Amino acid sequence: MAPAALCLLLGRRRPFALGLAHGATSWAVALPWIVPTLTTYGQLDGWLAGLSLLLLALFLGLYTALFAALGARLWRRGDLLSLAALPALWVGLEVARGWLLTGFPWNLAAYAWLAVPGALPLAAWIGAWGVSYVALLPGLGLARALVARRWEPAALGLLIAALLLPLAGRWAVPESRPVGAVLEARIVQPDTPARIAFDAALVEADYRRLIERSRSVCKPGTLLIWPESAAWPFSWPRDPLLRQDIAELAGRGCAVLFNTPTEAGERTFNSVILVAPEGGAERYDKRHLVPFGEYVPFAGAIPWLDKIARNAGDFAAATEPRLLAWNGERLGAAICYEVVFPGEVAALTRAGATALVTVTNDAWYGDSAAPWQHLAAARFRAAENRRWLLRAAITGVSAVVRPDGSLASSLGVGEEGTLFARFEGRRDLSPFARAPWLVPAACLLFAAAALLRARVRPQ
DSSP: OHHHHHHHGGGSSOHHHHHHHHHHHHHHHHOTTHHHHHHHTSOOOHHHHHHHHHHHHHHHHHHHHHHHHHHHHHHHHOSHHHHHHHHHHHHHHHHHHTTGGGOOOOSOGGGGGTTSTTHHHHHHHHHHHHHHHHHHHHHHHHHHHHHHTOSHHHHHHHHHHHHHHHHHHHHSSOOOOOOSOOEEEEEEEOOOOOOSSOOHHHHHHHHHHHHHHHHHHOOTTOEEEOOTTTTTTOOTTTOHHHHHHHHHHHHTTOEEEEEEEEEETTEEEEEEEEEOTTSOEEEEEOSSOOBTTTBOTTTTTSHHHHHHTTTOOOOOOOSSOOEEEETTEEEEEEEGGGGGOHHHHHHHHHTTOSEEEEEEOOGGGOSSSHHHHHHHHHHHHHHHHTOOEEEEESSSOEEEEOTTSOEEEEEOTTOOEEEEEEEOOOOOOOHHHHOTTHHHHHHHHHHHHHHHHHTSOOO
């Protein structure tokens, strides 16, 4: 219903200001977990953390403001073509938000339809951006019906969704023909909290608990997956204890996939290592880093930015995707924030990934909406690429996601345990994975053409 309320503002004066108020308010409501994260772990004063949230909400609200300012022209014209271009304009701005200034494609409109039957399978054809378009149509049609006092716009918006969703649910994800044995993985969720201060005894207890749980579930021929930061502060291959424990687990017959910082010359990467029972090790380095978390943009140029990010890392970004070979399959890895970028995950699939793995540390956000918002993005990546996705989160939500985006199993926030996954590698390419740029490009061209047309007075 929120898009309907926003569209009703398009016919009023000063649509840019109204759109900014709508957008900033919605982002402030969606991201309140930023404040306790900055105060607890960033050691900021409460007022400065609140100001940071306000500034971020205002910045993100600019996209809504731009939608309102440009969309007002289409709304005033009011014909069917102009109204159909409004969701395309929204999608174009979602794409821009996911690219400009390193990108923040968080909470796409499509994710509101996570529980709507057919929405996730539809993403295999048109991606989350395309589902955003479809999700906006009913609210847009309802708003236009209220203004015009006609039932046809509302009926049309509902009809399009009512046709596409059942078709997608039935045919968008064809049955996979098994190409090998059923694979098994164990996803360990140790429920290790983010430590405000370093305590050697607590760190050692956390690590020993992780190793003991891993030993109990390590079986020959299986893949053991640890979350991001699970072995912190130990790193590979610098620390003998971590090397010894990984070698022991691999010696039991299970491959171990874990996160660690790695060094190459003067650069440090946030990496995933896969150690096979045979002793070989493969590495994937994170390509899309988190601003103010893993590096500081404009470091030294703006003093108060340095204060906000004083606990940030100093990582380098990799420039190419690498796949991890295991048991005849090729695993595409995404570390934490990377999974929210549809195009980057699709690049892994096009490179030959037969299954997806994502590891994350969401402990910073506590029992808030953030881990669930993050999971929503991961479920859409699985559906877009028609791949099993294994998600290991240090405090939750860990999950086994089927190729249609549905959950096979999960562990919630604050739970300690292990997920036992049975899955198959897939080699088919979904339409979205083949051309993730197609729907965004079509929406941008459609919206641009409609805006040019709206500048011409109707005859």
